[in-house]
Amino acid sequence: MNMTVERGSGISLWRQIEETLAGEISRKLLRERLPNETDLAARFGVNRHTIRRAVQALEARGLVRIEQGRGTFVQEEFIDYKLGKRSRFSHSLEKQHLAGTSQVQRSREAVPRDEVCAMLQVAAGTPVLQVDALDVVDGRVIGVCTQYFPLPRFHGFDVIYKACGSVATALGQMDITEYSRKLSRISTRLPEAECAQQLGQPKSQPILYVESVYVDAGGVPIEYGITRFAGDAVQLLFEPEAI
Numbered sequence: 001m002n003m004t005v006e007r008g009s010g011i012s013l014w015r016q017i018e019e020t021l022a023g024e025i026s027r028k029l030l031r032e033r034l035p036n037e038t039d040l041a042a043r044f045g046v047n048r049h050t051i052r053r054a055v056q057a058l059e060a061r062g063l064v065r066i067e068q069g070r071g072t073f074v075q076e077e078f079i080d081y082k083l084g085k086r087s088r089f090s091h092s093l094e095k096q097h098l099a100g101t102s103q104v105q106r107s108r109e110a111v112p113r114d115e116v117c118a119m120l121q122v123a124a125g126t127p128v129l130q131v132d133a134l135d136v137v138d139g140r141v142i143g144v145c146t147q148y149f150p151l152p153r154f155h156g157f158d159v160i161y162k163a164c165g166s167v168a169t170a171l172g173q174m175d176i177t178e179y180s181r182k183l184s185r186i187s188t189r190l191p192e193a194e195c196a197q198q199l200g201q202p203k204s205q206p207i208l209y210v211e212s213v214y215v216d217a218g219g220v221p222i223e224y225g226i227t228r229f230a231g232d233a234v235q236l237l238f239e240p241e242a243i
Contacts (some may be wrong), residue, residue, distance in 0.1 A: 005017060005044055005045065005046065013044075013046055013050050014046075014050045014051075014053040014054040014057065015054070015057070017040075017044050017046070017050065017051065017054040018054040018057045018058055020044075021034075021054065021055075021058060021063075022058060022061070022063055025058075025063050025064075025074055030074055031074055032073060032074060033071050033072065033073050033074075034055070034064060034071065034072040034073065034074065036071065037051045037052060037055075040055075055072055059072075062075055062232070063075055065201070065232050066201075066202075067200035067201065068197070068200055068201070068202065069200070070200060075232060076233075078233065078234060078235040079092070079093070079096065079098065079137060079142065079233055079234050079235070080092055080096065080235060080237050081229075081234050081235070081236050081237065082095075082237040082238075083181070083184050083236055083237065083238055084181070085180045085181050086179070086180050086181070087181070088167065088168050089135060089143070089227070090102075090166050090167070090168050091168070092237075093137065098137055098138060099137065099138055100135065100136065100137040100138075101135075101136055101165035101166070102133045102134070102135055102136075102145065102161070102165050102166060102167065103133060103134045103136055103165065104131055104132070104133045104158060104161055104162040105132045105133060105134060106131075106132050107129065107130065107131045107132070107158035107161075107162075108129075108130055109127050109128070109129060109130075109151065110127065110128065110129075110130040111125055111126070111127050111128075112128055112130065112148055116128070116148050116224055119148075119183075119213050119221065119224035120148060120150050120213075120221045120224050121220070121221050122150055126150075126151075127151055128148045128149060128150055128151055129148065129149040129150075129151055129154045129155070129157060129158060130146065130147070130148055131145075131146075131147045131148075131149070131157075131158050131161060132145065132146055132147075133145045133147065133161075134198060135227065135229075137233075140200075140233070141198055141199055141200065141230075142199070142229060142230045142233040142234060143227045143228065143229045143230070143234070144191075144195045144198050144199060144227070144228045145225060145226065145227045145228075146225070146226045147167070147223060147224070147225040147226075148223065148224045148225070149222065149223055150221065150222065153222075154174075154222075157170060157174065160173050160174065167223070171222070176216055176222065178216065178217035179214050179215060179216050179217065179222060180214065180215060181212060181213070181214055182213045182214065182215045182219075182221070183211070183212065183213040184210065184211070184212050185210075185211040185212075186208065186209065186210050186211075186236060187208075187209045188206045188207065188208060188209065188231065189206065189207065189209050190203060190204065190205075190206055190207070191203060191205075191206075191207045191228060195207070195228050199228070199230045201230060201232075205231065205232070206231050207228045207229060207230060207231050208228070208229040208230075208231050208234060208236065209226070209227075209228055209229075210226070210227045210228075210229060210236070211224070211225070211226050212224070212225050212227075213225075
């Protein structure tokens with residue numbers, strides 16, 4: 001539907017367009033992906049620069065997200081990630097009836113930095129299994145993961161993990177059914193270029209940087225993981241009685 005803006009009203013054209021689109025988003029008339037700049041420019045009878053400024057204002061309000069190379073999308077509700085003692089991200093997705101999977105990108109035996117060894121309670125210089133994966137929810141990458149598992153206990157774990165797409169499921173297949181979160185450390189920071197590209201966001205947009213240590217029933221560390229979550233997609237929930 002073509003729609004003209006009111007010129008000479010004292011309200012800038014881009015602001016009128018911003019408010020029109022914001023209203024359509026709130027009324028659920030606009031869902032998922034916004035029309036491209038050319039189509040919106042034709043609809044409102046303005047140039048693409050005016051449309052771009054209106055869309056940037058919507059992004060600043062948190063109503064849309066701009067994914068490089070893909071387009072502009074209406075911002076969905078945040079995914080709740082409960083940092084409980086026995087919960088993982090996959091458990092939070094299941095409770096919210098969201099389709100999620102972890103896609104292993106690469107894995108290797110590596111000698112990590114001393115901090116990683118300390119988290120896993122192994123001697124500095126000890127080789128571990130490093131797995132790099134992407135957390136994908138409903139087709140969107142929302143997390144970039146680097147996970148470390150002690151060796152030799154986890155030899156072959158990456159093959160199982162890649163096949164099932166879930167650390168929790170892979171642990172179960174290795175007869176590790178009882179485990180808990182020993183540590184969570186959360187910070188915000190700007191992503192590195194590769195991470196920003198994988199998340200489909202600009203490098204200037206902060207991410208949630210979540211570090212976690214899991215231990216087995218005997219208190220022995222089984223995983224130290226770092227997940228870089230898209231800050232516009234995930235919110236963290238703390239429930240003290242469950243931590």
